[in-house]
Structure formats: C-alpha cells, structure tokens
Amino acid sequence: MNRQFLLDKRPLGRDLEYTDFKLVDSDVPSPGDGEVLVQVMYLGVDPAMKGWMENRADYVAPLEIGDLMRGNGIGRVIESNHEKFPVGAVVSGGFGWQEYAVSDGKNIPLNPVPEGVPPTAPLSVLGITGLTAYFGFLEVGLPKEGDVVLISGAAGATGSVVGQLAKLKGCSKVVGIAGSKEKCDFLVNELGFDAAINYREEDQAARVKELCPDGIDVFFDNVGGEILDIALENISDNARVVICGGISRYNLAGDIPGPKNYFNLVFRRARMEGFIVLDYAPRFGEAIAYLAKHVAAGDIIAKETVMEGFEQMPNALMALFAGENIGKQLVHIAD
Ligand SMILES: NC(=O)c1ccc[n+]([C@@H]2O[C@H](COP(=O)([O-])OP(=O)(O)OC[C@H]3O[C@@H](n4cnc5c(N)ncnc54)[C@H](OP(=O)(O)O)[C@@H]3O)[C@@H](O)[C@H]2O)c1
The missing domain is CATH 3.90.180.10 (Medium-chain alcohol dehydrogenases, catalytic domain)
Structure with a gap:
C-alpha cells in the first residue's frame, strides 16, 4: 500500500x-x-x-x-x-x-x-532552505566585509546557513536569535556565530543594542513581529533588511499589525526587501555548487x-x- x-x-x-x-x-x-x-x-x-x-x-x-x-x-x-x-x-x-x-x-x-x-543535503543545505539562505542573504542582503549581521530564526534550516555564509563573506559580527539555550550554544560553539540571543529568556531589545552598539548592517528576518521592530530601531546607515519569512505571524489572521519602526528606514537611508527563492530557479545550479563545495570542505555544517x-x-x-x-x-x- x-x-x-x-x-x-x-x-x-x-x-x-x-x-x-x-x-x-x-x-x-x-x-x-x-x-x-x-x-x-x-x-x-x-x-x-x-x-x-x-x-x-x-x-x-x-x-x-x-x-x-x-x-x-x-x-x-x-x-x-x-x-x-x-x-x-x-x-x-x-x-x-x-x-x-x-x-x-x-x-x-x-x-x-x-x-x-x-x-x-538536497532537502536541506542544497535544497530550498539552503538556496533561500544563499539568494536571500547574498542577493538581497548584499553583505560586505566587516558588516554586522543579525539573524532571527537563526538555528533553523535557513538561518543556520545564513550565519555560516556571513562568516564566509567576512562579516565582522554575526548575531543569531533563537528559542533555547541549546540552540544558542549550537550557533556559537558549532557554527561559529559571534553571539546568540535566547529570545525566550533574554530581553532581546536590550541584548540587540548591547551586541550591535554601532548598528546592524544586514538583518535577515525569518520571524517578523517584535524582532523586526527591534531590528529596525537598530539599523545602521544604508542597512539592508531582508524579509525572508515571518513565522511569528503564521498563526494569526485578520488585521496583523505591521512594523512600528519602519520610518527608521528613512532616517538611516536603509532598504527593506522581501523575496521568493523560486524566482532564482535559473541560478540554483550556481548556488548548489557553491554550497556543496563549502559543505564538503567543512566550512558549512548541514x-x-x-x-x-x-x-x-x-x-x-x-x-x-x-x-x-x-x-x-x-x-x-x-x-
Ligand atoms: N522567502 C522565501 O522564499 C522563503 C523560502 C523558504 C523559507 N522561508 C521562510 O524562512 C523562514 C525559515 O524557514 P525554515 O524552513 O528555515 O524553518 P526553520 O527555521 O527550520 O524552522 C522554523 C523555526 O522558527 C522558529 N519559530 C517558530 N515559531 C516562532 C515564533 N512564534 N517566534 C519566533 N520564532 C519562531 C523556531 O525556532 P526557535 O526555537 O528559535 O523559536 C523554528 O525552529 C520561515 O519563515 C519560512 O517561511 C522563506
């Protein structure tokens, strides 16, 4: 059967x-x-x-x-x-x-x-989530060497690859947000994130300010809601806010509140942009080759x-x- x-x-x-x-x-x-x-x-x-x-x-x-x-x-x-x-x-x-x-x-x-x-790997790091990390971070986030990067949903399939790509691209500080101590330890000790915030136990607004005192250059958002507002409040000049997902909103219906702090995009001359990974399908081969090379070399943990x-x-x-x-x-x- x-x-x-x-x-x-x-x-x-x-x-x-x-x-x-x-x-x-x-x-x-x-x-x-x-x-x-x-x-x-x-x-x-x-x-x-x-x-x-x-x-x-x-x-x-x-x-x-x-x-x-x-x-x-x-x-x-x-x-x-x-x-x-x-x-x-x-x-x-x-x-x-x-x-x-x-x-x-x-x-x-x-x-x-x-x-x-x-x-x-074709279901994880070489699959849709790895490709989402690759195109969302590299093509929409446009990271530069020395950038400060904040990632929500950082210990998940997409977020965990984004953080590792950020380190490979020479970003100076990569901070992940995740929902348990085990996940935060994993991000720092196994994936090489510079710091992690446990949003269930820590004051994430205070911790983001403390860990990114000079502002966030790239915010890769998988979660939306409160963390998006916190990030918007802390962006640096010309920051890129990548709207990948908004899982904190997926169980809501009706009038879902938008970000309060969006106007900081104006003051900081910053950009917030969403994307759908499927639009990059003609370039999946290039991303798979890059990700496979780094997984095989041990630079990216799947x-x-x-x-x-x-x-x-x-x-x-x-x-x-x-x-x-x-x-x-x-x-x-x-x-
Ligand atoms: N734009 C695109 O083309 C595209 C493509 C693929 C995926 N996505 C989006 O990318 C995001 C990540 O997808 P994924 O497949 O990699 O999933 P995932 O991150 O592996 O799993 C979802 C994670 O979200 C966190 N989460 C769940 N409910 C939450 C809440 N209420 N508040 C905060 N965090 C919550 C959980 O981690 P914690 O323990 O940390 O809470 C969970 O592990 C999703 O939003 C998805 O829709 C977008």
Missing part, C-alpha cells in the same frame, strides 16, 4: 493540528511510458506548508481540501520506464507526502547529489533533525512552529 497525507482542514488563524491531515491508504501506483516509480526515503517540511494549507501563499498553485500534501523528498527509483533514471538511482523531487510516487521526471532535477555531502516514520509528517511540520528542530526538519520514511 501507499500511505498518503491529504489536506483535510485549513488551519487559518490557529495552530496546526494532526487532524488537519487525513492519512489514507491507496494502491502503489504503476509507472507508465516515460515514467518512474520512486520509493520515498526522506521528506522535508517547511513553515510555508501551513500557508499552502490555508491557501494564503499566492506564489504557488492553491492546495484544495483532499489534495495530496505538497513537499520535497528524496527517494530511490524502484521501477523505471525513463532512460535518464535507472532502477536504483537516488533522486530528489517534489514527491508529496506519500511513500511511493510516480514521476515523469519533470519534477526531478537531474543534478546528482555532489560528492562529499550527506545524501539528505544540520538536520530527523523524525522516524511516515506517520510523523504532521508532527514534523508542527515541530517547526514549536521550535523543536535544529537545522532542517526531515522525516525518515524508508531506507
């Missing part, structure tokens, strides 16, 4: 629940001409999935009640009628929340997993948190909102 998770309820304006998803059994599909059957080994989860469930995201096609949950995975080809993907090939692609997927190859990028990186078993998929997505993950949250489905 092929177990699948379908969208059952829209979690608009509230926390996710396991029962927002429907677990169903269906027959393992058969590949037709030019198609392959993939047994899924790992699936990744992203906060954006909640927006797709609510149909709030306008940059992807709507997800209807009863649709297969959308998502990226890694799997092995177990039947093949496609010359480019022989039986046994390990492939990554948009397989959805299911144990077996038929593909005509269009959702499977042809790049093989580069040498020297973990096999799950941290992952793995849950065991297909039935954990909803819990894995909920874990992102509870801050249980360090690095990329994955689910191991099969060997």
Whole structure:
C-alpha cells in the first residue's frame, strides 16, 4: 500500500493540528511510458506548508481540501520506464507526502547529489532552505566585509546557513536569535556565530543594542513581529533588511499589525526587501555548487533533525512552529 497525507482542514488563524491531515491508504501506483516509480526515503517540511494549507501563499498553485500534501523528498527509483533514471538511482523531487510516487521526471532535477555531502543535503543545505539562505542573504542582503549581521530564526534550516555564509563573506559580527539555550550554544560553539540571543529568556531589545552598539548592517528576518521592530530601531546607515519569512505571524489572521519602526528606514537611508527563492530557479545550479563545495570542505555544517516514520509528517511540520528542530526538519520514511 501507499500511505498518503491529504489536506483535510485549513488551519487559518490557529495552530496546526494532526487532524488537519487525513492519512489514507491507496494502491502503489504503476509507472507508465516515460515514467518512474520512486520509493520515498526522506521528506522535508517547511513553515510555508501551513500557508499552502490555508491557501494564503499566492506564489504557488492553491492546495484544495483532499489534495495530496505538497513537499520535497528524496527517494530511490524502484521501477523505471525513463532512460535518464535507472532502477536504483537516488533522486530528489517534489514527491508529496506519500511513500511511493510516480514521476515523469519533470519534477526531478537531474543534478546528482555532489560528492562529499550527506545524501539528505538536497532537502536541506542544497535544497530550498539552503538556496533561500544563499539568494536571500547574498542577493538581497548584499553583505560586505566587516558588516554586522543579525539573524532571527537563526538555528533553523535557513538561518543556520545564513550565519555560516556571513562568516564566509567576512562579516565582522554575526548575531543569531533563537528559542533555547541549546540552540544558542549550537550557533556559537558549532557554527561559529559571534553571539546568540535566547529570545525566550533574554530581553532581546536590550541584548540587540548591547551586541550591535554601532548598528546592524544586514538583518535577515525569518520571524517578523517584535524582532523586526527591534531590528529596525537598530539599523545602521544604508542597512539592508531582508524579509525572508515571518513565522511569528503564521498563526494569526485578520488585521496583523505591521512594523512600528519602519520610518527608521528613512532616517538611516536603509532598504527593506522581501523575496521568493523560486524566482532564482535559473541560478540554483550556481548556488548548489557553491554550497556543496563549502559543505564538503567543512566550512558549512548541514544540520538536520530527523523524525522516524511516515506517520510523523504532521508532527514534523508542527515541530517547526514549536521550535523543536535544529537545522532542517526531515522525516525518515524508508531506507
Ligand atoms: N522567502 C522565501 O522564499 C522563503 C523560502 C523558504 C523559507 N522561508 C521562510 O524562512 C523562514 C525559515 O524557514 P525554515 O524552513 O528555515 O524553518 P526553520 O527555521 O527550520 O524552522 C522554523 C523555526 O522558527 C522558529 N519559530 C517558530 N515559531 C516562532 C515564533 N512564534 N517566534 C519566533 N520564532 C519562531 C523556531 O525556532 P526557535 O526555537 O528559535 O523559536 C523554528 O525552529 C520561515 O519563515 C519560512 O517561511 C522563506
């Protein structure tokens, strides 16, 4: 049988629940001409999935009640009628929340997993979150040597890569904000951040001022809300505020308050800009080559948190909102 998770309820304006998803059994599909059957080994989860469930995201096609949950995975080809993907090939692609997927190859990028990186890297550091860090930080944040960089959601899949890129680019001070002492220790001791702020236990406004007394040159925001206001209050002249995500707002609905301190952008001649990583798709190859080289060299640590078993998929997505993950949250489905 092929177990699948379908969208059952829209979690608009509230926390996710396991029962927002429907677990169903269906027959393992058969590949037709030019198609392959993939047994899924790992699936990744992203906060954006909640927006797709609510149909709030306008940059992807709507997800209807009863649709297969959308998502990226890694799997092995177990039947093949496609010359480019022989039986046994390990492939990554948009397989959805299911144990077996038929593909005509269009959702499977042809790049093989580069040498020297973990096999799950196409879901983490070489996947959407690593690419988001790369393009959001380098193309929108435009870091310069000596810059002071502040990152919210710093111990997550995207934030952890942004901080490491900042160190590679010669930024003078990289400060991460995360939700536990364990995460803050990880950022400083394992990833080489200069400092970390535990927003659940420390006064983050006071700590940002203390750690960035001359101002923030690049603020990479995954969280929004209060921390965005704190950062805006502390930007330096010509600062770049990168709006990558706003997970603190994803469970809210209705009139969501905007940043109070936006006018400091005027006084500081600064820029605040959002982006969608998919717009950089034509350049993904360049980013993957750069990130793979630095992962293989040990300059970038590809941290992952793995849950065991297909039935954990909803819990894995909920874990992102509870801050249980360090690095990329994955689910191991099969060997
Ligand atoms: N613009 C784009 O193209 C693009 C692409 C991909 C992702 N994104 C966005 O990038 C952000 C990070 O995504 P990711 O996949 O890398 O997820 P992630 O950072 O691995 O996981 C989410 C993290 O957010 C933190 N968090 C959850 N609720 C929070 C709250 N209420 N306040 C503060 N922090 C909270 C948690 O860490 P703590 O323990 O630290 O709270 C959690 O670990 C998301 O906002 C996502 O939507 C944007």
